[in-house]
Amino acid sequence: MTLSEEARERLEELVALQPTKNAELEERWGLDGGSEVHQYLESELKEYYYRNDDSLICATEDAAELVGAETETEDGKRIVRAPPLQAAVLDVLAGPDERSESVVSVLHALEDAGHEADVDDVRATLRSLVDKGLAERIQRTVPTYRLATPRDAFVVEELD
CATH class of the missing domain: 1.10.10.10 (Winged helix-like DNA-binding domain superfamily/Winged helix DNA-binding domain)
Known part of the structure; x- marks a missing residue:
């Protein structure tokens, strides 16, 4: 799946903010409500996110790889x-x-x-x-x- 520049930037934010809620993404992305966040996630980033057991939005490992997000420093922090x-x-x-x-x-x-x-x-x-x-x-x-x-x-x- 090829992402637009906007979708890639938003995926980077999702990876950085995870686990997160609709409201936090709504504010960061300038959207009008949690349903608009959900619609965007489903239409643009469906392959790259999931909801955990607490219904928080998380990025998949593929998403982190795609945006090149490191999760640990060399010394394990x-x-x-x-x-x-x-x-x-x-x-x-x-x-x-x-x-x-x-x-x-x-x-x-x-x-x-x-x-x-x-x-x-x-x-x-x-x-x-x-x-x-x-x-x-x-x-x-x-x-x-x-x-x-x-x-x-x-x-x-x-x-x-």
Whole structure:
């Protein structure tokens, strides 16, 4: 299957953002709703994606090969491609051996580090990082979060 330039660029984003949701792709691709994302995936990228057990959108191995996406560094660290806010949250989020933090605490840490965000964006970002297996959610009085894996186990490549 030959992909258009737009389809190839979108496939690269899908590979980078996986696992992801319709809403995240909708925002990145400038589409009008999850059904439009689904239609695009089915019409242009059907061979290159699937939904996992949690209904999250994932790229096939063929898709990663096609776009030349590396998944590990030479020394075995996982390569994480993340939008700017996710990259910033990964920088400030409590480590796996530290006490987990609330959404508001993460928001304040981001602000202290010079990043602008609102609480809804931070909450959505933390959920996405949990979906990717990079953060874990721990229920205390309120939901709290921390890294699920040590920082030295992954490298973040920030997406534009």
